[in-house]
Amino acid sequence: LPDHPVKHGAPGTTAPIAHGPSLAAIPFMKLARSEPVELLSAAQREQLARSASIRDVPARTVVYRAGSAADAVFVIGTGAVKSFRDLRSGRRRIVAFLFARDLFGLSEAGRYVNTVETITAARLYEIDTVALAELLQREPGIEFQFLCKTVHVLREAQHHNIIVGRRDAVGKLAMLLRLLQKQHSPSRDRRDVPIPMTRSDMADYLGLSLEAVVRASRRLQRQGIIEFIGRRQLRIIDRQRFEQLASLE
Amino acid sequence: LPDHPVKHGAPGTTAPIAHGPSLAAIPFMKLARSEPVELLSAAQREQLARSASIRDVPARTVVYRAGSAADAVFVIGTGAVKSFRDLRSGRRRIVAFLFARDLFGLSEAGRYVNTVETITAARLYEIDTVALAELLQREPGIEFQFLCKTVHVLREAQHHNIIVGRRDAVGKLAMLLRLLQKQHSPSRDRRDVPIPMTRSDMADYLGLSLEAVVRASRRLQRQGIIEFIGRRQLRIIDRQRFEQLASLE
DNA sequence: CGTACAGTTGATGATCATCAATCCCTGTGG
DNA sequence: CCACAGGGATTGATGATCATCAACTGTACG
Numbered sequence: 001l002p003d004h005p006v007k008h009g010a011p012g013t014t015a016p017i018a019h020g021p022s023l024a025a026i027p028f029m030k031l032a033r034s035e036p037v038e039l040l041s042a043a044q045r046e047q048l049a050r051s052a053s054i055r056d057v058p059a060r061t062v063v064y065r066a067g068s069a070a071d072a073v074f075v076i077g078t079g080a081v082k083s084f085r086d087l088r089s090g091r092r093r094i095v096a097f098l099f100a101r102d103l104f105g106l107s108e109a110g111r112y113v114n115t116v117e118t119i120t121a122a123r124l125y126e127i128d129t130v131a132l133a134e135l136l137q138r139e140p141g142i143e144f145q146f147l148c149k150t151v152h153v154l155r156e157a158q159h160h161n162i163i164v165g166r167r168d169a170v171g172k173l174a175m176l177l178r179l180l181q182k183q184h185s186p187s188r189d190r191r192d193v194p195i196p197m198t199r200s201d202m203a204d205y206l207g208l209s210l211e212a213v214v215r216a217s218r219r220l221q222r223q224g225i226i227e228f229i230g231r232r233q234l235r236i237i238d239r240q241r242f243e244q245l246a247s248l249e
Numbered sequence: 250l251p252d253h254p255v256k257h258g259a260p261g262t263t264a265p266i267a268h269g270p271s272l273a274a275i276p277f278m279k280l281a282r283s284e285p286v287e288l289l290s291a292a293q294r295e296q297l298a299r300s301a302s303i304r305d306v307p308a309r310t311v312v313y314r315a316g317s318a319a320d321a322v323f324v325i326g327t328g329a330v331k332s333f334r335d336l337r338s339g340r341r342r343i344v345a346f347l348f349a350r351d352l353f354g355l356s357e358a359g360r361y362v363n364t365v366e367t368i369t370a371a372r373l374y375e376i377d378t379v380a381l382a383e384l385l386q387r388e389p390g391i392e393f394q395f396l397c398k399t400v401h402v403l404r405e406a407q408h409h410n411i412i413v414g415r416r417d418a419v420g421k422l423a424m425l426l427r428l429l430q431k432q433h434s435p436s437r438d439r440r441d442v443p444i445p446m447t448r449s450d451m452a453d454y455l456g457l458s459l460e461a462v463v464r465a466s467r468r469l470q471r472q473g474i475i476e477f478i479g480r481r482q483l484r485i486i487d488r489q490r491f492e493q494l495a496s497l498e
Numbered sequence: 499c500g501t502a503c504a505g506t507t508g509a510t511g512a513t514c515a516t517c518a519a520t521c522c523c524t525g526t527g528g
Numbered sequence: 529c530c531a532c533a534g535g536g537a538t539t540g541a542t543g544a545t546c547a548t549c550a551a552c553t554g555t556a557c558g
Contacts, residue, residue, distance in 0.1 A: 026357050027358065028261075028319070028355050028356045028357055028359075030359055034358055035259075045438070065496045070277070085411065085497070087497045088496070088497060089498045093410070093411050095410060095411075097375060099391070105405070106277050106400045107277045108275055108283070108401075109275050109279070109282070109283055109402055110278055110279055111275070113404060113407075114407070125257040132492055133259060137387070137393070140386055142383060142393050143393060144386070146387075147392065147396045147399060150396060151355045151357075151399055152357075153403060154403045154406055154530065155360060157403055158344045158345075158362075158406055160408055161406065161410055162336075164410060164413045164456070165342050165413050165456035167513080167546085167547080168513080169513080198536065199432055199536075199537065200537090207414035208515090209514070209516075210536090210537080211514090211515090211516085211538080211539085212514060214538060215538090215539090218538085220262060229293060230523095231523080231536080231537070247337070247339060248328065248336045249338045249340060348500080415543075416546090418545080418546070447504070448504075448505065448506095452500080457546080457547090458547050459504090459506095460505095460506080460546090460548085461512085461546060463505065467506085472557080480554095
């Protein structure tokens with residue numbers, strides 16, 4: 001696998017990533033710009049780091065499986081992972097793609113509900129649930145930021161809902177590609193966007209067949225809206241039409 | 250409109266609703282049964298109640314609109330509401346149906362992202378965001394329960410994702426009806442289930458056309474799996490096949 | 499009783515899934 | 529350095545499903 005460039009924190013955000021787990025989100029309640037900002041202070045990151053152990057995981061590795069005992073939550077330092085469920089029909093539904101400064105592993109009744117697998121090589125901060133529970137009780141400030149992050153993730157899930165609900169493959173794909181673009185350059189609008197996951201992953205995320213993803217990609221390219229540089233990179237040609245397609249139907 | 254029976258708290262849960270806002274969820278971290286339980290202690294509910302004002306709202310009333318300033322969060326005492334976004338295409342996507350002991354109004358950057366409208370008459374506890382922020386800081390215990398609830402809601406959103414991702418209308422519908430059944434009788438499996446919302450609402454929730462919902466309903470009825478008593482009530486005839494359809498594809 | 503809206507049914511067409519065949523890239527080993 | 533193997537990606541043909549449009553029915557409420 002080609003090495004994807006390691007992201008040293010999103011540019012344009014308030015606090016650079018120094019040490020320890022980092023969480024990014026758009027805060028609720030307070031009026032703010034609509035760009036994710038760092039939620040944790042340096043001191044809070046350090047506190048979290050004391051309860052966390054670092055796990056460097058190669059690409060395509062299962063972090064945990066749905067149904068197994070939930071002993072830890074994870075914060076992504078670098079890399080990309082997918083969170084999914086395999087259905088009886090053999091189909092797979094990817095619930096979310098997660099990137100640097102994202103949080104996962106919040107379980108239900110002590111068991112993980114989704115399986116999580118790395119897409120690229122990733123550095124993960126693993127935080128024992130018992131230690132976390134204790135830390136959150138002790139530090140309401142950190143707890144509040146976790147609440148913030150969870151609300152943010154909820155909103156992303158709702159957005160995903162709207163994506164899956166669209167019935168045109170091209171529009172669905174455009175919305176996913178826009179997410180990747182935002183992920184890659186939250187502030188600046190760079191034209192070139194790396195695509196860490198396979199077409200099959202994209203299909204499972206969008207609720208489409210693999211072939212439908214390919215055809216939608218080709219159509220976007222034929223219409224001169226985007227262009228593929230190899231299979232794992234994307235260039236946005238006509239930002240106007242791209243944004244229009246990717247906007248809410 | 251026919252009056253829907255007012256729910257005095259879900260039967261079979263630990264704490265009955267006495268006074269003040271009540272939150273139900275399946276806790277994460279701790280091992281527990283997979284049924285929602287009351288998250289707040291009597292004391293916590295009372296504290297919340299001091300920051301809350303009661304709003305009794307008739308059916309089909311907008312509580313707030315997407316984009317407006319988010320001054321308060323809401324806890325449902327009784328009744329049912331829908332949370333949705335209207336898209337430019339004229340289509341509407343219902344993000345969630347919410348019932349007694351549910352929480353809504355968690356905003357993004359100080360603005361509501363969805364519009365919320367009552368389906369039935371409802372009693373809402375309205376909690377000022379500033380007062381809430383202060384209360385959460387003061388009471389980490391309450392804050393933790395809000396985190397719990399939010400994680401639970403996130404999980405429901407992911408489940409909704411899987412529903413919308415199915416491509417067979419009958420299966421989608423079955424999954425929604427099962428949600429209504431669980432909502433109505435979390436512990437016992439009652440055969441008769443009230444349907445508070447319109448077919449059109451169901452369509453907007455499932456990502457189907459109104460007609461597709463009707464046809465899927467008819468098919469379920471023709472196959473002897475369910476039966477409709479009027480338009481707003483449902484009886485489950487063949488629980489076996491019903492569960493199978495409503496299970497994860 | 500009549501109006502308005504929710505719900506129902508039928509006919510038609512567009513879109514996407516599926517199946518099948520092939521291509522292409524990448525990493526491996528000779 | 530090249531050949532090869534294997535999985536990802538691409539393309540084409542076909543059919544199923546659902547959206548759309550249109551007409552109509554039922555129900556609630558003034």
